[in-house]
Amino acid sequence: MKLTLVRHTSLQIAEGICYGQSDVDVSANFHHELASVQQKLQADAFHALYTSPLQRCHKLALGLAHGLGHAGDIQADVRLKELHFGEWEMQAWNDIPRERFDVWAKNYAELSPPQGETFAQLQARGVDFLQEIQARHAGEHVLVVTHGGMIRALIAHVLNMQLKGLFRLHIDYASLTRLDLSGVIPKVEFVNR
Numbered sequence: 001m002k003l004t005l006v007r008h009t010s011l012q013i014a015e016g017i018c019y020g021q022s023d024v025d026v027s028a029n030f031h032h033e034l035a036s037v038q039q040k041l042q043a044d045a046f047h048a049l050y051t052s053p054l055q056r057c058h059k060l061a062l063g064l065a066h067g068l069g070h071a072g073d074i075q076a077d078v079r080l081k082e083l084h085f086g087e088w089e090m091q092a093w094n095d096i097p098r099e100r101f102d103v104w105a106k107n108y109a110e111l112s113p114p115q116g117e118t119f120a121q122l123q124a125r126g127v128d129f130l131q132e133i134q135a136r137h138a139g140e141h142v143l144v145v146t147h148g149g150m151i152r153a154l155i156a157h158v159l160n161m162q163l164k165g166l167f168r169l170h171i172d173y174a175s176l177t178r179l180d181l182s183g184v185i186p187k188v189e190f191v192n193r
Contacts, residue, residue, distance in 0.1 A: 026059055
């Protein structure tokens with residue numbers, strides 16, 4: 001199975017805000033960014049389309065489905081949501097007490113923000129999704145619209161990489177990442193295209 005991961009487009013939110021699983025809307029650049037993603041995908045054929053249910057992903061999935069002839073075939077899956085930052089959701093990063101943030105930042109794989117989840121938990125739900133669709137779509141090409149944190153976690157899984165290195169990977173809005181899971185050894189074909 002080949003898996004093309006698309007990060008949602010830019011957002012209608014001030015810079016420096018922790019938004020995680022908050023249902024933030026897309027920016028005014030949405031249609032331009034949608035067209036850019038459609039152009040990048042024009043040579044590909046997909047057998048299935050999955051999306052995070054958050055509106056920033058679902059709106060992009062709807063636009064892509066329409067353009068790819070998959071309208072009505074979108075499957076939303078809660079496991080594809082971004083990291084849940086708990087009490088930090090919708091707060092400015094600079095307003096989060098520095099000592100609490102620093103403790104979390106040193107071990108975000110195993111520690112969660114208050115009332116949130118760890119990156120290990122995010123990766124576990126992503127891998128659960130991955131294993132399920134590998135069984136369902138063997139030999140097919142699947143398109144997934146999701147979030148930067150989930151894309152990083154799935155890349156780390158494929159590369160057998162420690163989660164501590166996640167933020168060394170920059171994932172642009174409206175970018176593509178492709179994983180080839182068809183062989184014995186999974187491969188990352190490209191990132192952030």
